Amino acid sequence: MEAMIQNISVGDLATAAVVLVGVAIIGMFLLKQPNSPPAVPGWPLIGNLLQLREKKPFLTFVKWAEDYGPIYSIRCGASSMIVLNSTELAKEALVTKFSSISTRKLSNALTTLTCNKALVAMSDYGEYHKTVKRYVLSSLLGSNAQKRNRHHRDSMIENVVTNLASKIKDADFCLVELREPFQSELFRLALKQSIGKDVESIYVEELCMTITKKEMLQILVIDPMMGAIEVDWRDFFPYLRWVPNNSMEIKIHQMATRKRAVTKALINEQSQHIARREEISYMDYLLSKETTLTEEQFIALVWESIIETSDTTLVTTEWAMYELSKNLKCQDRLYQEIQKVCGSKKFSEENIQHLPYLSAVFHETLRFHSPVSIIPPRHAHEDTQLGGYNIPAGSDIIINLYACNMHKKDWEEPESWKPERFLSDKYELMDMHKTMAFGGGKRACAGSLQAMLISCTAIGRLIQEFHWKLKDGEEDNIDTVQLTTHKRFPMQAYIRARGIEI
Numbered sequence: 001m002e003a004m005i006q007n008i009s010v011g012d013l014a015t016a017a018v019v020l021v022g023v024a025i026i027g028m029f030l031l032k033q034p035n036s037p038p039a040v041p042g043w044p045l046i047g048n049l050l051q052l053r054e055k056k057p058f059l060t061f062v063k064w065a066e067d068y069g070p071i072y073s074i075r076c077g078a079s080s081m082i083v084l085n086s087t088e089l090a091k092e093a094l095v096t097k098f099s100s101i102s103t104r105k106l107s108n109a110l111t112t113l114t115c116n117k118a119l120v121a122m123s124d125y126g127e128y129h130k131t132v133k134r135y136v137l138s139s140l141l142g143s144n145a146q147k148r149n150r151h152h153r154d155s156m157i158e159n160v161v162t163n164l165a166s167k168i169k170d171a172d173f174c175l176v177e178l179r180e181p182f183q184s185e186l187f188r189l190a191l192k193q194s195i196g197k198d199v200e201s202i203y204v205e206e207l208c209m210t211i212t213k214k215e216m217l218q219i220l221v222i223d224p225m226m227g228a229i230e231v232d233w234r235d236f237f238p239y240l241r242w243v244p245n246n247s248m249e250i251k252i253h254q255m256a257t258r259k260r261a262v263t264k265a266l267i268n269e270q271s272q273h274i275a276r277r278e279e280i281s282y283m284d285y286l287l288s289k290e291t292t293l294t295e296e297q298f299i300a301l302v303w304e305s306i307i308e309t310s311d312t313t314l315v316t317t318e319w320a321m322y323e324l325s326k327n328l329k330c331q332d333r334l335y336q337e338i339q340k341v342c343g344s345k346k347f348s349e350e351n352i353q354h355l356p357y358l359s360a361v362f363h364e365t366l367r368f369h370s371p372v373s374i375i376p377p378r379h380a381h382e383d384t385q386l387g388g389y390n391i392p393a394g395s396d397i398i399i400n401l402y403a404c405n406m407h408k409k410d411w412e413e414p415e416s417w418k419p420e421r422f423l424s425d426k427y428e429l430m431d432m433h434k435t436m437a438f439g440g441g442k443r444a445c446a447g448s449l450q451a452m453l454i455s456c457t458a459i460g461r462l463i464q465e466f467h468w469k470l471k472d473g474e475e476d477n478i479d480t481v482q483l484t485t486h487k488r489f490p491m492q493a494y495i496r497a498r499g500i501e502i
C-alpha cells in the first residue's frame with residue numbers, strides 16, 4: 001500500500017484533483033440554483049476561460065450582454081462570476097447591496113503586490129479600511145488637504161507648460177509628446193505629497209544600488225501596473241494552489257520586493273528630516289498618528305499614495321488632449337470659453353467652476369476612455385439579489401464600468417466623444433459622478449477631487465498656451481494597455497504658441 005502511494009506522482013494527484021473538481025463543477029451546472037442570472041455557455045472544468053483570452057475582457061463582456069442581457073454569470077475554472085453591464089445594476093451592487101458585496105477578490109499577483117490587501121483601495125470593508133481611508137482623506141485627498149498641497153500642483157503644471165514651450169523654436173508647429181513631461185511632473189508631485197520632498201536619486205540599501213528618479217518611476221509605478229494584470233492560472237483553480245508556478249511567482253515577488261525596498265529607502269531618508277520640515281506629508285501624518293499600523297502596512301500605504309497619484313490622472317489628461325487635438329472645433333470652443341473667463345490672466349484652479357465646457361471635456365473623456373474599465377472584483381460574502389436574480393454567497397462580482405459608460409440606453413451616440421452632452425441642465429457643474437468612472441457608494445474613488453483639479457487645470461492651461469493638432473495617422477492610434485486604459489503609444493501632436501500676454 002505504502003509503495004503504491006509512493007508511486008503516485010504529483011501529476012497523478014493533480015489529474016485526480018482536476019477530475020474530482022470537474023465532476024463537482026458539472027454537478028453545479030446541472031443543479032443550477034433557481035432564479036439564477038443567465039449563464040454564458042462554456043466548457044466543462046475551464047468554463048469561459050478560453051473565450052476570455054483576448055486582452056480586453058470589458059469588450060467581450062459587452063458582446064455577451066447583447067445576447068444574455070446586462071447581468072449574466074460566467075465561470076472561470078472554479079470561480080463563478082456575475083458580470084454587471086449597466087449603470088442601474090452597478091449602482092445596485094455598489095450602493096444598495098453594499099453590505100453583502102463589500103469584500104475584494106484579488107488575484108494572486110495583486111495579493112502579493114498589495115501586501116495582502118493593505119491598501120485603502122484593495123482592503124476589505126471593515127475597521128482597517130475605515131481607519132486608513134480616514135487617514136488618506138484627512139492628510140492627502142480631502143478638500144482641506146488638497147488646499148494645503150495647492151502650490152505643488154501649481155508648480156507641476158507650470159513645469160509642464162515650460163517644458164513644452166522650450167521645445168518650440170519658431171512660429172511653426174512643433175511635434176511633441178505630452179506624456180513624458182506630464183508623467184515625470186506628476187511623479188514629482190506624488191513624491192512631494194507622499195514623502196514631503198522631490199528626490200532625484202536614492203541609495204537603496206536592500207538593492208545595494210543608487211537609483212535615479214526614472215528608475216524609481218519604473219519600480220514604483222510602471223512595473224506594478226503591468227504586474228497587476230499578470231494572470232496566474234491558479235487564480236482560477238484554487239484547489240491546485242500547491243502546484244508551483246515559479247516563473248510567475250518569482251516575477252511578482254521581485255516586483256513587490258523592489259518597490260518595497262525603494263519605498264522604504266525613501267521613507268528612511270525623509271524620516272531623518274521630519275523635525276526640520278514645515279510641511280506635513282502623508283508619510284509624516286501616518287507616523288504622527290501612533291497608529292496600530294504594522295511596518296508592512298505603513299510602507300504599503302505610502303506606496304499606494306505614490307502609485308495612485310501617478311497613474312489615472314495621466315491617463316485621463318492624455319486622452320483629453322488627444323481628443324481636443326483631434327476635434328479642433330471642440331478645442332476652439334474651449335479656448336473661447338477660457339478667453340472669456342480669464343482674459344489675459346493665466347488659467348488657474350479657481351477658474352474651473354466657471355468653465356462648464358472644460359468640465360464637460362473632462363467628464364466626456366472619463367466616460368469615453370474610462371481609466372478603470374472594470375472595478376477590481378468584489379465578492380458576495382452572503383446570499384443576495386441583483387437585478388431580481390439570486391446571487392449565492394461566494395460569487396465574484398465584476399462591474400464593467402466600460403459597459404455602463406457606453407450603454408445605448410443611457411447615452412445618445414455613445415461611440416462618439418461629445419462633451420456637449422454634459423452641458424444640459426440635468427448635470428450639476430461640480431458633480432463628480434456624472435458617469436460611473438469613479439465608481440460609486442461607500443467605496444467611490446477617494447482621489448476624484450485631486451484627479452479633477454490636476455486634469456482640468458492642465459487641460460485649461462495647455463489649451464490656453466498652445467494650439468494643438470494631432471500628427472497625421474494618430475487618429476487611429478487608440479489602442480490601450482495596462483490595468484488602467486493607458487494609451488498604448490504616447491500621443492503625438494503638433495503645438496504652436498498662442499502668444500498670450502501675461
Ligand code: HEM
Nearest residue numbers: 120121308309312316371372437438439443445446447451
Ligand atoms: C481619473 C482618475 C481616477 C479614476 C477614474 C479613478 C477610479 C476609481 C474607481 C472606479 C474606484 C472604485 C473602486 C471600487 O468601487 O471598488 C476608485 C477607488 C479609489 N481611488 Fe481612484 N480613480 C482616479 C484617481 C485617483 C487618484 C488620483 C487617487 C489618489 C491619489 C485615487 C485613490 C483612490 C482610492 C484610495 C480608492 C479606494 C476608495 C475606497 O476603497 O474606499 N484615485 N478609483
